[in-house]
Amino acid sequence: MNRTAAPARTSTAARPVVLVVDDQPENLRALEAMLRRDDWELVLARSAREAQEQLLRRDVAVALLDVQMPEMDGYELAEHVRGEERTRHLPIIFVAGNSREPQRVFSGYETGPVDFLYRPIDAHVVRSKVDAYVCVARRRHAQQSREERFRDLLQTASQAVWRLSPADARVLEDSPSWRALTGMSVEQWREHGPLAGVHPDDRERVLQAWQAGLRSRAPWDIEYRVHRPDGRYTWTLARAEPVRDERGGLLEWIGANIDIHARKEADAFRDMVLGILGHDLRNPLNAMMVSAQLALMRAREEPVRTPLERVLTSGERMGRHIEQLLDLTLARLGGGIAVHPVAADLREVVEQALEEVTVGKQRIRLDAVGELKGAWDVDRLLQVILTLVHNAVDHGTPGTPIVIRLDGEAPESVALTVHNLGPVVPESVRNAVFEPARRTDPTRRHGARGLGLGLYISKQVVLAHGGTIAFESSEAGGNLLRVRLPRYSAT
Incomplete structure (x- = not known):
């Protein structure tokens, strides 16, 4: 095993990394024997400086730090770890000489998990603690992979992708795809929030959808029109997905506006054709029904009456179908069917x-x-x-x-x-x-x-x-x- 050379930074699909830091070779060998497993990668560091190099190059799942090391002890190393953005939430297990040894003041308890082990170390206890933190890291990495795939899918399938804050839907970062869709700068977007560029007739619906989503913290979607750079409006389908941490807390909203303008125009044209078809069929059908009724009133022979009755029965059925087509058009184009109680x-x-x-x-x-x-x-x-x-x-x-x-x-x-x-x-x-x-x-x-x-x-x-x-x-x-x-x- 090479204890000093470090490979390139691992991907989320690689084995979780367990970092053990101790300046005493015998302590490292003992912990290596206890923690060696095929389903995670064990990395040993003989000093705090060497540990810092490993932390820069690798995504570490949990770190075991000896509290008594020369130059920089475990507590000082932990302060540096908590001071870096990418490692501030790293789980840390301090390894101390015995339980009576006084613990130093450490300010990083709030930002990430902290635990203690005392020598002589029980192999079962250390493996259980490390395994628990590794399981959490695996779940976090799996969630991050899903979120990355979701973002990639949105980028390829959508016209505009965005990230918003969890509590009040503030814009977290600029989105070139949103600027291309709406022609709005990120400053304008931040000023107007989720209603930026929304058609005036759709703003109340969009606001209600956002408020309901913020309350429920559940995925939601809504169709509405947004302003385009050329001054016209285009129909989009907005979908918002909550991103959560490993404890279920809401980190942010990520979503997209998918262009559905062509589909909406096709739906409107279809409904218009159905409406025209239903309306224009009424007159010839009424003429046919009146003629059949008059003929039936004058007919005396059964061979003549039977086909006329069949014509009337079929005409009544056709009339019901026409009424349904007109009702469908009313419901789809007119915003619902009117009733008169x-x-x-x-x-x-x-x-x-x-x-x-x-x-x-x-x-x-x-x-x-x-x-x-x-x-x-x-x-x-x-x-x-x-x-x-x-x-x-x-x-x-x-x-x-x-x-x-x-x-x-x-x-x-x-x-x-x-x-x-x-x-x-x-x-x-x-x-x-x-x-x-x-x-x-x-x-x-x-x-x-x-x-x-x-x-x-x-x-x-x-x-x-x-x-x-x-x-x-x-x-x-x-x-x-x-x-x-x-x-x-x-x-």
Whole structure:
């Protein structure tokens, strides 16, 4: 073993380094015999000066320092270690002659771990102490590697990367990528903080997101527009990730603004086309339906009436699809579906909806408790109830009951649940049932009768009333769609 020559500074992927400093060769040999292991690198230094050279070249996990050395003893060396930024948090184990030897005053207890060993040294004790500090160093290095990979990924995948302070989101360092995206200097950025360059219409949302992130100390993301050097605004997706130390304390926020302007423009164009398509299909469909109804009124022979009835049934189905396309456009472009509440009784609304159900009606049971009066948009609520019932009929096990339960016992709200005993829905699908064009079971043929927008639009209607909607599925309990509506929403 070469005790004086030091290799290049180790990377985070190398074995942890344990540094032992003692001017007595016999003490070094004894500690070497106790601490020699394959999963860490043991480095021996015969003086404080030699130890300083090793600390400059290596990332040391823990240092064992003899307190009695000529020229510079262990306490003086430790003061130098604590005075350097890169080693100020290094764990130090002082090795003293015996427990009765007076301990010197040492000012570095606050910045990093400090421990003591007394001769004669117990091999099991010294190995246990060193192993504990090495484990901490491994976790810290693994975390640093993850953070480095995260930063590299952000640099390659993002348009702007930044670092902010943990408590108040102050800018920690200049970001050339942020300056390239916004045209703002680091001084302007520091002056305005997280709202720098944000579109005026988006500032309140961004501020709320930041405040929520600072409170929860959890990752978050938000889409908003930022100012570009040419004076226009571009849509970005901002993602913030908390960086923590080995004790879980928050060190900083690191994040990025990813350019999503092209995607937003494509989404807006798609929604515009859907809106135009839905609107322009109404007139020819209405003309077709009126003509079929007039022909049916005059038809007497069954071979003529049957295809006309089929035309009307198909036209009604097409009309529902067009309404869903228009609702989707309203929800995506208009910021939500408008509702017009009027005084109503929820039980009467449900009974009216059930009159329109044609398939599986005999399986449905309605239970109601409490006061069920409030103010809601009845037409929209009928739409929601029919969607939930049709969903239960389509995806329930044939022949099993479907239970609609209304609960009006809460003073401020009413609850509506629709339960069926269909197959359990996988969690990956369960979390996406309210997304557009997603179905709980796309392999079922009758599930293809709609556009996959029913539950999405139902959620938008419920949210427009100030309510909530949720889906539950389990092997024991079956499938349950749960809606809660305030009796009188603020809409």
